[in-house]
Amino acid sequence: MKHVFSGAALATALVLSAGTASATVKIGFMLPYSGTYAKLGQAIENGFKLYVKEQGGKLAGQDIEYFKVDDESNPSKGPENANRLIKRDHVDILVGTVHSGVAMALAKAAKDSDTTLIIPNAGADAITGPLCSKNIFRSSFSNWQPGYAMGGVAAKKGYKTAVTITWNYAAGKESTDGFKESFEKNGGKVVKHLTLPFPNVEFQPLLTEIAAIKPDVVFTFFAGGGAVKFVKDYAASGLRKTVPLLASGFLTDGILEAEGDAAQGLLTTLHYADGLNTPRDNAFRADYTKNFPELPPDVYAVQGYDAAQILAAGLNAVKGDVTKKTAMRAAMSGATIDSPRGTFKLSKAGNPIQDFYLREAKGDKNVSIGIAVKALADPARGCKL
Structure with missing residues (x-):
């Protein structure tokens, strides 16, 4: 029909x-x-x-x-x-x-x-x-942004030499490259870039190498479970007492409780902070x-x-x-x-054009202690739009 x-x-x-x-x-x-x-x-x-x-x-x-x-x-x-x-x-x-x-x-x-x-x-x-x-x-x-923001902070604190450490993958390289660009533009020098395969967390050999180099400061990019292990290992090695640790905010964000006392006082840069x-x-x-x-x-x-x-x-x-x-x-x-x-x-x-906060780990919070860079835009190198 x-x-x-x-x-x-x-x-x-x-x-x-x-x-x-x-x-x-x-x-x-x-x-x-x-x-x-x-x-x-x-x-x-x-x-x-x-x-x-x-x-x-x-x-x-x-x-x-x-x-x-x-x-x-x-x-x-x-x-x-x-x-x-x-x-x-x-x-x-x-x-x-x-x-x-x-x-x-x-x-x-x-x-x-x-x-x-x-x-x-x-x-x-x-x-x-x-x-x-x-x-x-x-x-x-962009990975470049928080690293770049921290490079300027490190230089203003008077640090002259730095070691960077991260996993051997894009996020780590680009974050540490951003730090290097800003740090060296402001008179500092990255003397060594250390890496290990993702998601390897056997940090001890690299921490031993940092202790031998004796830089003024270390900048790092780690996140998630690997960040917890790195923060604890860095503190346990005794390096925190002689070589300050600075980082992209992902080192502590969302995982401060797991990192415990080892993270207290750490300075990081990120586009968000607790206590705004x-x-x-x-x-x-x-x-x-x-x-x-x-x-x-x-x-x-x-x-x-x-x-x-x-x-x-x-x-x-x-x-x-x-x-x-x-x-x-x-x-x-x-x-x-x-x-x-x-x-x-x-x-x-x-990509967001945004403020980057300088944060300090206090208790279970990454508290803003100021703005590291206002309205930071990623350079978008190679974009043809």
């Missing part, structure tokens, strides 16, 4: 169908849910979902559907995991990740498929450099703690929260129609984000 539709009925059916199709925005989280960065991935997801919850569970009137993939902090699995979200789940928006090596694979997959990507942590310089793209945004930082005591930050911290009491309201949570804010700016501009990619991305790029860290805008390359 044939079913005959009038023109009006068919038009109505198509409108209803289109309305249904656009009523849900599919978000794909590609984050570490296991291994050394597992708590970081969870904090990012928590922050993102908190902002959505504050908007009544929708963005621009659209329901949100979430898909999750554990990226295992494994760059070799990056393309496969990204394609599970892009080709299998057909997500509209990608959110990920923490590990810079994995993020590079994710950025390539996003570019190849023209999928909008928001990076809530990984600071790989190339993503806002040679790989920059109008469909890629970052709610966090602004109305915006206080409200965020109270809401986050209420919803997720098992994890602190740290920088990872803020970056997840702001990833949702950046997306909301784009969706609001197109009334929730994710098919209007050009207009949505232009709105995301031009947005002013009212972040708990302080208001920021994105650079042309999609």
